Amino acid sequence: MINLRVNGTTRAVDADPAMPLLWALRDLLGMTSTKYGCGIGACGACTVHLNGQAVRSCITAIGDVGDQQVTTIEGLSPEGTHPLQRAWIANNVPQCGYCQVGQIMQAAALLQTTPKPTDQQITDAMSGNICRCGTYQRIRTAIKQAAELGA
């Protein structure tokens, strides 16, 4: 058994330590908010936080997580009212919405270290997250707005 600390709760999973955190969350813990997109860390759909840092859960083995805090979108804000989530709603960012949880988690990690990001800092932080619908313009606007709101 491997213990994972997810959103402040310790959860035990019976799995190979090599299993990516993504599949442990989705298939073993029933937390499907974290999405599969590529399996090689190239699209960002599976982004969660480990001790506050954005990581690709599809290439993070559960055996390597140890006692680090795993945060998914449910743990970002209990009520779903994180400034990024409010800005996302205010700007009607999502189209299909599938990648948006990963985008928000990536942006949240950015605002933690860089509360007022420049355009270039947004580009650098967000270029690993693909949105095939092409919502990038609104994502960028929403990140700036959330920064104003004080994420």
Add this chain to the structure above:
Amino acid sequence: MIAVENLSRRNVLRGIGIGSGLVLGLRVGFRSFPAGAAPETNFAPNVYVSIDDTGLVTIVAHRSEMGTGIKTGLPMVLADELDADWNRVKIVQADGDVKYGDQNTDGSRSMRQFYQPLREAGAVARQMLEEAAARVWNADPATCHAQNHAVVHEPTGRRLGFGELVKVAADLPLPSSDHMQLRFKPANARRYVGKPVPIVDLADIVRGRATYGIDVVVPGMKHVSIERCPVYGGRARSFDAKDALAVPGVEKVIEIEAAPIPSGFNPLGGIAVVANNTWSAQQGREKLKIDWDFGLNASYDTATYRAELEATAKQPGRLVRGEGDFAGALRSAARRVSADYFVPHYAHAPMEVPAAIAHLTGDRCEVWAPTQNPQAARTLVAQVLGLDETRVTLHVTLLGGGFGRKSKPDYVAEAALLSQKLGAPVKLTWSRPDDIQHDYYHAICAQHLEDGLDQRGHATAWLHRTVFPPIEATFQPDVTYGAAGELQQGVTDMPYAIPNVRCENGAAVNHVRIGWYRSVFNIPHAFAVCSFADELAAAADQDPLEYLRQLIGAARHIDLPALGVDYPNYGASLDVYPIDTGRLRGVLDVVAQKSGWGQKLPARQGRGIAVHRSFLTYVATVAHVSVGNDGQVTIPRIDMAVDCGLVINPDRVRAQMEGAAIMAISNVLYSNISAKDGRIVQGNFDAYEVARTDITPDTRVYLVDSNAPPAGAGEPGVPPTMPAICNAIFAATGKRIRALPIDTTQLKAA
């Protein structure tokens, strides 16, 4: 704003429901729920709406939500006509069922086909509630009017909420179309139509609570991953599953028979690894030892194939549009211009891979799927299981993108077959490499264009020859020429005022599954036609905008059938949706004015312009690009003017255009599917590249006020934006882009 009130109902239906005989036959406004579908206390005058005695209005969205906002847009139309309070409207996604009419969510036609039926559905419900109130008050129905979720008696101001009227309304006989004169709201009384309304799933999406197909959980379900033959049409001769079965979590390995090619919607077949979680199934696959018979397409090589297509494009093809005397006009031209264009295969790569959940118990199968095509999925599942269709329940989930991929239900049938073989509920999840290497690809296409100009630089002769493997070849053997529905997309619908025209199509044999990809054949054809128009302007030494205006000529309706062209007009009537060069010119003028066309730019920057009608909508784009000395392209700004007729949800139309700009950038700068030895070379987002945030332009969208009925929004933004970018690169560098994706090493400063 559209003034359908002034038209007879019959004409309105004929016009707006066009291309969907089903809709006409359905008489949607006048159908009751099937027995048991709605509680008896509900008032349910048709399949799209019911109202319970608390006043909750439930509206069924019967088209699939893949990001266009249609799940919000269609109910907006009904709620508006009903005069319902949007805050007291619940929207439910329809299962796949013919009772809703056409559910195939592709071709940018949901609003075109269903704007009018849903207005009628709302108007019937409203008028019956007004009738019910009149009975309660013993008043003249003409004095009772719905107003914000209630009916008001105008002379006295008495008021009854919708919920209070449900019982009486439910007892009224359902009016037949002949007995009820439907009254529609005037445009100035609309509450929702034409106003920006947030999508209904917005809050769930940003909180991670939205459920896509890949997220559905059925207790006891098995997770499956399938190894398919890397070559289209191949099959397993034998396989050894021993090592796969040794992977912890793997429970079984079974074979799915390959369908003969052309396989259509049928499963490709392969070796399925069954496990108690997705990852174990994927790990097990890597341990399979399979002896493949690669079949007929084992030598498919896109480099060789491209050369074949290009050679075909040099030869005369089948004539699909001809006017005047092209050869004579070319002979007497003061100047000749010709160019060849190439567009590769693309993969859809929606962020949610194909996935489906199926549970067969006895002779009933329940399926959950992110599908654009619920009825085709249901039919196919019934077929592969040998069940009557009525035994299959197909639940439509949210789609994590579609772009045409999820209008083909092969993956849904795979899940159903697996549930049958395993006697258990099954979740099938494609991997990203599965998705990219076993897609229904956008057709690879070579084109040759040739034109004659007179002394003033005016075009007098037009030749457009296109060669591509047709989509129909995915479904029928021996199809090598394009269908009228494919050639109408930027070939036969050429809108320029040129007297001598030849449009031709050359034959091509397909070696992979070819399928609809957002904007479909408008992609290669608008790229070639709008690039070539820019080449003509350059040859004539004229401003591209001025030259386009002259090419388009006077405002007129182009009657292609009268010219002998087999022209389906996207399934719509040409009377209602003509090819209107006035509207083409209209969006061109708007975008030129808004984009600052003609203003000076620094060195190695340029603007490009293009205009194209597709899916009955007119879009003009100006792209502003900057090309670095190293050849790298950046796109500071894109301006798009759109005339799509009546706009239902303007914010979502804007969003579709913003997204179309990004997809156009992917197609132009990054994406490319190639094949070698019959196998697709690219396997994931590291090699199959798509636009990321770094290339995001400042995209500005202008919606033109239009009197016309609603037309497409999802697809029409892509086609003109691709050539606009390429034309801008020419303006910036003098280098003409004729093959995609752009080889930026060719754009380095000398």
